[in-house]
Amino acid sequence: MNTRKIQTISLWQPWASLIPLLLKGYETREWATNYLGVLAIHAAKRPVCKEGKRLIAYLNELLGRTIDPERLPLGALVALTDLTDCSRMVSGESSIESSVGGTIAIESVSELERAVGDWRSGRYAWKLENARSIDPIPYSGRQRLFTAEIPLSLFDRAESGGISPVS
Numbered sequence: 001m002n003t004r005k006i007q008t009i010s011l012w013q014p015w016a017s018l019i020p021l022l023l024k025g026y027e028t029r030e031w032a033t034n035y036l037g038v039l040a041i042h043a044a045k046r047p048v049c050k051e052g053k054r055l056i057a058y059l060n061e062l063l064g065r066t067i068d069p070e071r072l073p074l075g076a077l078v079a080l081t082d083l084t085d086c087s088r089m090v091s092g093e094s095s096i097e098s099s100v101g102g103t104i105a106i107e108s109v110s111e112l113e114r115a116v117g118d119w120r121s122g123r124y125a126w127k128l129e130n131a132r133s134i135d136p137i138p139y140s141g142r143q144r145l146f147t148a149e150i151p152l153s154l155f156d157r158a159e160s161g162g163i164s165p166v167s
Contacts, residue, residue: 009041009144016041034086052069078134078136081128086126089123
């Protein structure tokens, strides 16, 4: 089977699934990355924690959705997205727009975005665009960025719009 190597990051659920649901446009981290490009999202094997269940309840009420924490995939690649920027978070109203190395004002992002990430000054916001879900592919995750091999046919299908951005 032909595959494509893609930079990947593991996230706990429900945060991994919020990206292809278009409810999370930034991944927040303690560390920066210089990598920009296609990024695969991996859902860790760890079951949804109490904090995650509270977040799902909040989102379901706020948005009138029915996200079921028991049905979220674990231990699998679940989405592709484009990592387009990495900015340091700062308090205040001003920010510097740039690809890698700029800043983003915490107050400039929506309340929803702040609810689905850890928006503390000094951390980093990785901007995610063009998120699209993929059929879950069982895969072992790792810490930090790692390389995953995705079947080329699935990747091409996601790129062509054949896979919905909302599952």
